[in-house]
Amino acid sequence: xxxxxxxxxxxxxxxxxxxxxxxxxxxxxxxxxxxxxxxxxxxxxxxxxxxxxxxxxxxxxxxxxxxxxxxxxxxxxxxxxxxxxxxxxxxxxxxxxxxxxxxxxxxxxxxxxxxxxxxxxxxxxxxxxxxxxxxxxxxxxxxxxxxxxxxxxxxxxxxxxxxxxxxxxxxxxxxxxxxxxxxxxxxxxxxxxxxxxxxxxx
Numbered sequence: 001x002x003x004x005x006x007x008x009x010x011x012x013x014x015x016x017x018x019x020x021x022x023x024x025x026x027x028x029x030x031x032x033x034x035x036x037x038x039x040x041x042x043x044x045x046x047x048x049x050x051x052x053x054x055x056x057x058x059x060x061x062x063x064x065x066x067x068x069x070x071x072x073x074x075x076x077x078x079x080x081x082x083x084x085x086x087x088x089x090x091x092x093x094x095x096x097x098x099x100x101x102x103x104x105x106x107x108x109x110x111x112x113x114x115x116x117x118x119x120x121x122x123x124x125x126x127x128x129x130x131x132x133x134x135x136x137x138x139x140x141x142x143x144x145x146x147x148x149x150x151x152x153x154x155x156x157x158x159x160x161x162x163x164x165x166x167x168x169x170x171x172x173x174x175x176x177x178x179x180x181x182x183x184x185x186x187x188x189x190x191x192x193x194x195x196x197x198x199x200x201x202x
Contacts, residue, residue: 001142004057004066009048012057015066016044019125024185025159029101031094042091047122050084058139065135067143068122071152072112104183111176111189112155118191119147121156140170148194155191164188 004012017040020026030039047068051057056069075081093101112118121143126136147154154172158164167190168174176189 001058001060001067001139003055004048004052004059006052008057008059008063009045009052011059011063012048012066012068013041013044015064015127016068016123016125017041018128020044020123023160025157025183025187028159028183028185029097029104030092031097033094039092042087044123046084046088046092051122058142060135060139062130064127064130065125065139067124067139069143070120070122072118072120072155107178107182108157108189113153116152118153118155119143121154136166137170140167144170144192147192151194151196151198153191153193153197155189157187157189159183159185159187164190167192 017037021037021040026040026043027036030036030043033039048057051068051070054070054074056071056074058067058069059065088101089095089098112120124136124140143154146152156167158167164174170192172190172192174188175191178187178189180186
């Protein structure tokens with residue numbers, strides 16, 4: 001894999017936008033109005049800008065697959081974070097949706113570990129014309145290798161059963177499922193602990 005830089009932004013947005021357009025969790029966050037598709041692109045743009053300088057966005061060599069991830073203790077400078085948050089509200093959720101988005105974030109964070117660092121996967125996507133060729137699996141395995149090498153678990157959430165099965169087939173554990181009443185759909189909480197995991201060394 002290669003680490004994405006700012007020159008890769010449009011390719012990352014293109015890859016993800018076509019893959020998450022019908023994602024239930026994404027559409028729960030994004031304001032559902034005439035600008036919905038553009039708001040999804042803004043969401044990816046926000047995710048890219050939040051992670052690119054932390055060097056946690058990866059493309060495969062042919063730029064047909066992408067993983068956006070972060071480390072749990074990565075923090076942006078205050079002004080940059082404030083700017084991104086304001087942009088997120090205006091372009092993605094709308095002002096009327098920010099309370100809902102914050103409620104979701106608090107709920108998700110309550111199931112993440114507080115006593116050790118972890119790798120968090122925001123998104124993974126493969127060009128629709130290249131799916132079924134093992135590209136996503138190969139990229140994920142590299143993140144798993146990193147997890148094992150650095151003794152850090154991997155955490156993520158998904159609302160899609162196909163994605164759930166993809167991660168389960170790669171050794172992830174579905175350690176919590178939200179109540180349907182929370183979001184109107186099941187949100188699956190997944191993790192994979194590294195081999196010989198020792199939280200005290202994190």
